[in-house]
Amino acid sequence: MxxxxxxxxxxxxxxxxxxxxxxxxxxxxxxxxxxxxxxxxxxxxxxxxxxxxxxxxxxxxxxxxxxxxxxxxxxxxxxxxxxxxxxxxPRPNRGRVVVACMDGEWHALPVRLVAEVLRLRGWNVTFLGASVPAAHLVSYLHRYDAHAVALGCALPMRLPQAHAMIEACRRADVPILVGGRGFGADGRWAARLGVAWAPDATSAAAALTGEALFDEASEVELPHLADDEYAGLVRRRGELIDSALADLTDHVPATREYSGPQLDRTVEDLGHIVDFLAAAVYVDDQTLFGEFVDWLGEVLTSRGVPREPVARTLAHLADELRDFPRARGFLGAGQAALTAPALTS
Ligand code: B12
Structure with missing residues (x-):
């Protein structure tokens, strides 16, 4: 050592x-x-x-x-x-790199670490911090002659917004590098979106000096989106949350005793379930929703919260989404994963 x-x-x-x-x-x-x-x-x-x-x-x-x-x-x-x-x-001796979080993404510290490492390597870094709206980022990029833009995403549920942002930067003709846990531990959802990805700050620095980032990138095809399931989930988000909450209130007596803040948190959690499901449908990958459900199971267990109401919510959503075969498949697998440990214990 x-x-x-x-x-x-x-x-x-x-x-x-x-x-x-x-x-x-x-x-x-x-x-x-x-x-x-x-x-x-x-x-x-x-x-x-x-x-x-x-x-x-x-x-x-x-x-x-x-x-x-x-x-x-x-x-x-x-x-x-x-x-x-x-x-x-160190004073910068290389070009400008704009570093920012995707729209809706508040995990600025991981991206800040990347920004600081690039600065240490001599890049002239502009760090825009958390949740930058796509249109504002693009007009910023137009104003400055950026060598590249580095975009961070920590939560996979933000991938559809990330994709919109990536496409907007592409149209601005600025090379893009992405990173963060939100693209998957092996970057598989960055590959799905056809964008260069780095697993950590050191690799990000290497990618910026390499050639690959500057290869001509073309818009990726996501043919599965033609089935309209993703758009439908976005459109019905509020209605799905409301009906899932009503289902819990009807069938899980404890929910009826919830205080205002507890209800707010439940609505937020239901929103996360719908958003992770929508993101999984967007990239057409069950593992995205599966990893979320595994994580949710651990969070619930460590707080002494039973898994059954969440499994019930997944079943309820599957029932509501009768015409959404991909989403139903993801929900079914998630429900099985949530209930499996309970069956064996
Ligand atoms: C601090 C923190 C927060 C803070 C962030 C404040 C800030 N200023 O950043 C706050 C309180 C805002 C927050 C909020 C939430 N958080 Co949080 N948060 C964290 C925590 C504990 C640390 C983040 C961090 O600094 N990580 C350290 C760095 C180094 O992370 P890293 O990913 O290893 O980064 C490296 C690479 O990924 C890569 N990289 C990262 N970004 C980029 C960008 C580019 C361009 C490139 C090339 C590379 C790259 O390089 C980095 C350095 O080598 C993480 C735990 C974790 N493991 O990260 C949870 C974590 C990410 N959060 C989590 C959650 C659930 C949330 C909330 C949803 C909680 C809630 N119910 O409200 C919200 C969502 C907010 C939002 N909409 O964005 C979960 C996500 C789980 C999941 N299923 O995806 C985590 C994993 C915690 C956990 N173990 O459960 N969080």
Missing amino acids: SDSTDALAAAYPDLIRCLGEADEYGATDVALGLLAAGVPAEAVLLELIAPAQAQVGQWWQRNEWSVAQEHAATHISERVVAAVSSYAS
């Missing part, structure tokens, strides 16, 4: 402790201490802060950390990223 690897491994528990205790000064000292000891800034960003944030996500998912603890930790990580960036701030 190199000295840097040893130093990062030794510092990781200290950073995690600082994030847990909301100690932003301690967290910044951990990172600046590494930089002073000669650990490269890029390694501090990608091998210390990024895995710590993934760990924070795991704790939230398993209900070991509250939303407030996650928010505090993320805020501190943002401060640490800013401290690392101002410590190591």
Whole structure:
């Protein structure tokens, strides 16, 4: 192991402790201490802060950390990223790269890490942050002579919006690179949308200096969209959420006792179910909805929430979507996955 690897491994528990205790000064000292000891800034960003944030996500998912603890930790990580960036701030000697989150996407920190790594590699980076509407991004790109645009998406349910944004950038004739968990761990949904993808910030930097990004890209065909299922799901989103909520109220007595905030959260969760389903139909891939259902099952179990009402909602939606064979297939598989562990236990 190199000295840097040893130093990062030794510092990781200290950073995690600082994030847990909301100690932003301690967290910044951990990172600046590494930089002073000669650990490269890029390694501090990608091998210390990024895995710590993934760990924070795991704790939230398993209900070991509250939303407030996650928010505090993320805020501190943002401060640490800013401290690392101002410590190591080379002047740009390469072209401009515009880095942004897809419309509706609030996970700015992963994209910020990419932006900072590109900056460290000499790119002149303009970071636009979270949720940038497509039309605004395109008019921005027109105004600046960007070498490329890098777009992040953390949630697969945002893929249809991501595609609209990718097509808009293509029409503006700017090379596009995408990344983030939303494109799948292996980038398979980026491949589906016919766009260059990088798994991490280091590969993103390599892609920007390579040739492939500048190959002529043509609009991808998604022939399955001709069946109108995706458009139908978008059109009926509100109605599907309302009828799923009514079904829960009729058949799951606990729902009737819900407070206003609990009802709001339920409506939000139902919205996520419909949006992930619509995204799966959009890219025509059951694994997108399947991964979501697996994740949802874990979230519910760790909060002591029974899976049956969610399985019931999937069955209800399948019933409502009688004329949507692809969506029904995805819902059926999801329902089976949700109920399978209950049958064996
Ligand atoms: C912090 C956080 C938030 C913050 C974000 C604040 C911010 N400023 O970023 C807030 C509170 C807003 C948030 C909200 C939500 N979140 Co959140 N969040 C996270 C968390 C804990 C950390 C994000 C992070 O910093 N990751 C660290 C970086 C390094 O991630 P990374 O993906 O490894 O990034 C690398 C590569 O993917 C790649 N990459 C990333 N982006 C890009 C972009 C480009 C162009 C390229 C080339 C490469 C690239 O390079 C990076 C560095 O090498 C993640 C957990 C996680 N594992 O990421 C959950 C997580 C992503 N969130 C999740 C969820 C569910 C949500 C909410 C839906 C929760 C809710 N009910 O409201 C909302 C959705 C908001 C929205 N509409 O966008 C889930 C998603 C699960 C799923 N099924 O998809 C996760 C995975 C948590 C979990 N384990 O369950 N979240």
